[in-house]
Amino acid sequence: MTKFIHIVIIDYPNALQSAVQGFRELFLLANKVIKDNQLEIQFTVKLIQPDKDLDGMSRHDIVILPPNLDGHYYLSPQPGLLQYLNDAHQKGAILCSACAGAFILAKTGLLDNRVATTHWQLADDFNELFPKVSLEIDCLLVNDGDIISAGGLMSWIDLGLELVALFAKPHIMRTLGKFLIVDTGKREQRYYGSFTPKFNHGNxxxxxxxxxxxxxxxxxxxxxxxxxxxxxxxxxxxxxxxxxxxxxxxxxxxxxxxxxxxxxxxxxxxxxxxxxxxxxxxxxxxxxxxxxxxxxxxxxxxxxxxx
Missing domain, CATH: 1.10.10.60 (Homeodomain-like)
Incomplete structure (x- = not known):
């Protein structure tokens, strides 16, 4: 009997569309690899917009907040989305963020006293807004069990592969990575960062x-x-x-x-x-x-x- 893994991708205002659609296509491609390997698992993917589709949502296994492309929605998400994320987490969903999506996740309060990551250029802003969160900015991906966060704009690929490995099998993830021609080895965000000192402190x-x-x-x-x-x-x-x-x-x-x-x-x-x-x-x-x-x-x- 096939086990379905239900994934919801939050297409919030100004979300990076290459990631929104890329997540969906990555999981569809994963389904093909899973089928070729005769495993009884399938990913289902639904895109939802927080101003339209939050009411009446059924239970799901994974909720993903993609990176932000432009604008400031990620700094002041609507209360309905924050409540939705809290409810989904309480019902057992794994909450995931990539890049600036971590700001929305942190706004729920669920990251308080937890470990997370975001884009290295956003570290100072994140630490100022969410001092209770332990930010591991060197990490490209932090898997803290029920909450998973990824760093830079393109880290959505690493996040997607991590979820495939968790819910299918690691060899499915590696096979998918080879098909996509994506490096599935361990990476860290600090490889790509540059030191930008704080000069606006007023001292x-x-x-x-x-x-x-x-x-x-x-x-x-x-x-x-x-x-x-x-x-x-x-x-x-x-x-x-x-x-x-x-x-x-x-x-x-x-x-x-x-x-x-x-x-x-x-x-x-x-x-x-x-x-x-x-x-x-x-x-x-x-x-x-x-x-x-x-x-x-x-x-x-x-x-x-x-x-």
Missing amino acids: KQILQAQHYIQANYSKTLNVSVLATLACMSERTFLRQFTNATSLKPIQYIQKVRVQKACELLETTPQSFERIALNIGYDDVNSFRKVFIKIIGLSPSAFKARFV
Whole structure:
């Protein structure tokens, strides 16, 4: 007897239509692979618009919030949609989001004290709006059981494949990935991110220190030098810098230097050893460890993937 997995995709205003339709087509293609493998499972897909179709919906297994393309609906979704998501979750549906869809999911309160991810460029806004959510911005996909979130705009593909693996079989997902010519191996969002410092915090002394770091990242930098520049004690500077930037000074400096290294790896033929020396590291192996910790790839693997 065939088991049907009922999926609902929320086609909210300004949702990314390539993802809305792409999800639907991915699951239809998965059904063909499932049939070829003689498994008694089928995905059913329904697209619903929150201003028309929320009333009288029957029980479903998966509800998906796709990425946002334009506009600000994801920041202020209608209360009816939030209630719908809460009701679906209470009835046992797995709630899923991709990219900015996580904002809608977080608005329900269901992500409070839970782990999630969203697009790396939206991290600061998300943290400010939803401080109770533990944001794992380096992760491309966070599967927290009954709630699954994915990062960037195209992470809907990773989310779709994850659901195929969960509800069908992992080998069905891999077969589907081969057919789509999509990488089904483990990826992380931090491979693709770039460090964008916070400059709009209003602390002029800390801003001065940040500007100094940007212009002098290849020089010897430490809390003592920066605190003197900001006319503060080291303790006061450490506290105010961390509050303003959400990073400790050493973490901030490392991210600036790693960002510069990524840019040089992508745009110049310089070796990593030469780059390390040029941006202020005498110990190349030490900087290699910092690079891997922040990016998640070795310098050679980064260059092979992106250059």
